[in-house]
Amino acid sequence: MSTNASDGLNRRLVLGALGALPTLPALFGATIAEAQTAAADPLPSWNNTPAKFGILEFIRATTGDPSSATFVPPGERIAEFDQDGTLWVEHPLYTQFVYCLDRVGVLAKEQPALKDREPFKTVLSGDAAALAKLSDRDLFEIVLTTQSGMTVQAFAADVKTWLATARDPRWKRPYTDLIYQPMLEVLHYFRANGYQTFIATGGSGSFVRVYSEQVYGIPPQQVSGTEQPAKYGYGKDQTPMLTYEPKLVLDNLGAGKIENFWLTYGRRPNASFGNSSSDDQQILEYAKAGAGVRLSMLVLHDDAKREYAYGPAQGLPDTKVGTFSQALYDEAMKSGWFVISMKNDWKRIFAFDG
Amino acid sequence: MSTNASDGLNRRLVLGALGALPTLPALFGATIAEAQTAAADPLPSWNNTPAKFGILEFIRATTGDPSSATFVPPGERIAEFDQDGTLWVEHPLYTQFVYCLDRVGVLAKEQPALKDREPFKTVLSGDAAALAKLSDRDLFEIVLTTQSGMTVQAFAADVKTWLATARDPRWKRPYTDLIYQPMLEVLHYFRANGYQTFIATGGSGSFVRVYSEQVYGIPPQQVSGTEQPAKYGYGKDQTPMLTYEPKLVLDNLGAGKIENFWLTYGRRPNASFGNSSSDDQQILEYAKAGAGVRLSMLVLHDDAKREYAYGPAQGLPDTKVGTFSQALYDEAMKSGWFVISMKNDWKRIFAFDG
Numbered sequence: 001m002s003t004n005a006s007d008g009l010n011r012r013l014v015l016g017a018l019g020a021l022p023t024l025p026a027l028f029g030a031t032i033a034e035a036q037t038a039a040a041d042p043l044p045s046w047n048n049t050p051a052k053f054g055i056l057e058f059i060r061a062t063t064g065d066p067s068s069a070t071f072v073p074p075g076e077r078i079a080e081f082d083q084d085g086t087l088w089v090e091h092p093l094y095t096q097f098v099y100c101l102d103r104v105g106v107l108a109k110e111q112p113a114l115k116d117r118e119p120f121k122t123v124l125s126g127d128a129a130a131l132a133k134l135s136d137r138d139l140f141e142i143v144l145t146t147q148s149g150m151t152v153q154a155f156a157a158d159v160k161t162w163l164a165t166a167r168d169p170r171w172k173r174p175y176t177d178l179i180y181q182p183m184l185e186v187l188h189y190f191r192a193n194g195y196q197t198f199i200a201t202g203g204s205g206s207f208v209r210v211y212s213e214q215v216y217g218i219p220p221q222q223v224s225g226t227e228q229p230a231k232y233g234y235g236k237d238q239t240p241m242l243t244y245e246p247k248l249v250l251d252n253l254g255a256g257k258i259e260n261f262w263l264t265y266g267r268r269p270n271a272s273f274g275n276s277s278s279d280d281q282q283i284l285e286y287a288k289a290g291a292g293v294r295l296s297m298l299v300l301h302d303d304a305k306r307e308y309a310y311g312p313a314q315g316l317p318d319t320k321v322g323t324f325s326q327a328l329y330d331e332a333m334k335s336g337w338f339v340i341s342m343k344n345d346w347k348r349i350f351a352f353d354g
Numbered sequence: 355m356s357t358n359a360s361d362g363l364n365r366r367l368v369l370g371a372l373g374a375l376p377t378l379p380a381l382f383g384a385t386i387a388e389a390q391t392a393a394a395d396p397l398p399s400w401n402n403t404p405a406k407f408g409i410l411e412f413i414r415a416t417t418g419d420p421s422s423a424t425f426v427p428p429g430e431r432i433a434e435f436d437q438d439g440t441l442w443v444e445h446p447l448y449t450q451f452v453y454c455l456d457r458v459g460v461l462a463k464e465q466p467a468l469k470d471r472e473p474f475k476t477v478l479s480g481d482a483a484a485l486a487k488l489s490d491r492d493l494f495e496i497v498l499t500t501q502s503g504m505t506v507q508a509f510a511a512d513v514k515t516w517l518a519t520a521r522d523p524r525w526k527r528p529y530t531d532l533i534y535q536p537m538l539e540v541l542h543y544f545r546a547n548g549y550q551t552f553i554a555t556g557g558s559g560s561f562v563r564v565y566s567e568q569v570y571g572i573p574p575q576q577v578s579g580t581e582q583p584a585k586y587g588y589g590k591d592q593t594p595m596l597t598y599e600p601k602l603v604l605d606n607l608g609a610g611k612i613e614n615f616w617l618t619y620g621r622r623p624n625a626s627f628g629n630s631s632s633d634d635q636q637i638l639e640y641a642k643a644g645a646g647v648r649l650s651m652l653v654l655h656d657d658a659k660r661e662y663a664y665g666p667a668q669g670l671p672d673t674k675v676g677t678f679s680q681a682l683y684d685e686a687m688k689s690g691w692f693v694i695s696m697k698n699d700w701k702r703i704f705a706f707d708g
Contacts, residue, residue: 240643
């Protein structure tokens with residue numbers, strides 16, 4: 001992204017911000033910098049750009065003055081966050097999918113017949129080019145097969161063990177280190193102001209729930225995801241058990257994310273954060289369409305140096321994982337959402353950036 | 355229920371209680387009565403019987419002493435409650451079903467063709483005998499038809515309006531007055547001790563969420579129910595909207611209640627309250643099977659005078675709504691669950707009992 005394009009982005013962000021939040025102008029300029037020096041900055045990893053001001057202003061407008069028309073009572077404060085690409089790194093593969101690929105090897109030892117069956121044969125071949133060509137249906141079958149047949153406790157224990165040893169190939173760190181520090185600050189800031197924070201993920205809720213409390217401070221019951229059913233039955237000594245099945249009951253892709261969020265929580269988020277056209281468009285639309293002051297934000301991955309750069313919005317490379325289309329970008333600008341530029345709006349990306 | 359049968363029940367309850375809670379004996383006898391006189395009684399509508407002591411002891415064991423092996427950290431305290439027959443009256447018809455029957459009349463005005471279509475024709479005839487003969491499939495169709503085609507907001511508003519005017523035929527009161535006061539005290543007592551309280555209902559979560567916060571202090575996001583999908587779409591001016599569809603996506607009957615509880619919250623309840631063989635058996639089993647001190651309780655409707663008497667457990671009449679089988683009763687006794695006798699364990703049933 002060139003400096004010019006970046007300048008253009010910032011101008012559009014300011015316009016979007018002004019349209020979205022009636023009282024935002026009061027927070028711009030020197031006063032905000034002064035206020036932040038005086039008080040502790042709740043978002044120290046954010047540059048002083050419109051995205052940050054938009055968050056601060058949203059919290060002020062909805063939690064500051066109980067007599068204000070924009071005030072939201074504590075019990076009704078709901079903030080929703082996508083996970084992959086919004087709270088942590090999703091490239092080059094969704095972390096959950098790396099887990100599933102690793103599990104194919106484990107399963108093949110238990111069920112040797114898998115070695116001759118596609119798409120498992122391809123996964124086991126280690127042929128990266130062939131792997132990249134697997135269809136969505138293949139990927140889907142891999143997830144359902146590798147995440148079923150276990151009790152819910154055995155699955156959680158397996159994910160936990162895997163997360164303790166698996167390392168991201170670029171940073172050589174546990175995947176749970178690859179959380180965006182600026183977003184962790186947003187989660188804390190929202191909760192400190194009485195918001196309940198939720199994850200709504202296109203991935204498996206059952207996977208995210210294993211670490212969501214420890215890593216994000218979000219308890220399992222506030223994680224909504226794509227879900228395989230857990231079948232009730234009895235084990236040894238008639239012990240009751242729940243065992244994951246190789247099918248889907250809730251599909252959080254596309255509009256499914258807000259449909260299932262409503263289904264399970266009966267709530268419209270006051271604030272919604274996402275990054276992808278395939279997953280986050282409808283829930284951000286629905287959050288923004290509610291009464292009062294609303295906040296919809298999209299993370300744009302435009303920082304190839306510190307993380308990754310992909311779009312295809314704003315001319316960034318089009319990749320298979322986490323697509324952010326130009327149409328979604330345009331909708332965001334038109335509808336008063338914020339687009340967070342990782343390059344321009346975030347002082348640092350990870351806690352280990354120092 | 356004869357006095358003898360009632361005495362037998364109490365003896366079995368004591369045995370069940372002793373088996374369930376290792377430290378229970380310390381709470382029996384004069385000391386508990388003294389302690390309750392000294393401190394404010396958190397369960398004033400309960401008689402001083404084993405059921406009450408079981409609740410008090412469960413809270414003491416799981417929240418009292420952080421160094422105890424039975425202590426549960428605050429973030430992990432989950433209590434689950436069935437609604438119909440456990441938190442409020444379910445006879446002669448589930449309240450939600452009364453709403454659906456009333457809505458048939460409203461719908462027939464909007465869609466005159468319904469008047470000639472079964473089972474709607476029977477409902478509109480007002481013939482109580484014919485109505486009582488409708489099959490489960492008929493009832494199911496009535497619920498799906500009357501609860502769909504509306505946006506989620508329009509549905510909630512309609513339920514709210516209905517609840518404000520509808521009256522229970524026996525007590526001539528709003529249905530939301532027919533909450534069991536002893537159970538309200540349990541909800542408050544659990545929350546005061548750091549438990550998150552959840553409803554898991556065989557009825558529609560979307561229905562219960564309309565009043566759950568106001569009536570039970572349980573927010574919508576902690577209500578899990580049988581669910582019709584809410585389809586995403588756009589209304590006038592491209593306004594995003596969610597509209598209920600006439601199908602099922604989550605079915606909370608039988609084992610479905612714990613399967614869906616896990617699916618949406620990823621939690622095993624520490625305590626579980628129910629009353630019916632068709633709905634509550636598996637979730638009570640699963641709650642009780644967890645590690646540490648667990649509490650599973652069943653409400654037995656054995657008070658024909660103050661509420662209703664039905665079973666068929668303990669020789670009470672077998673009715674279509676809210677069946678509590680003798681097999682479930684026997685399982686409760688064998689497994690260290692508590693059976694709450696409304697007649698013997700509850701000092702009063704409703705707040706308006708004075």
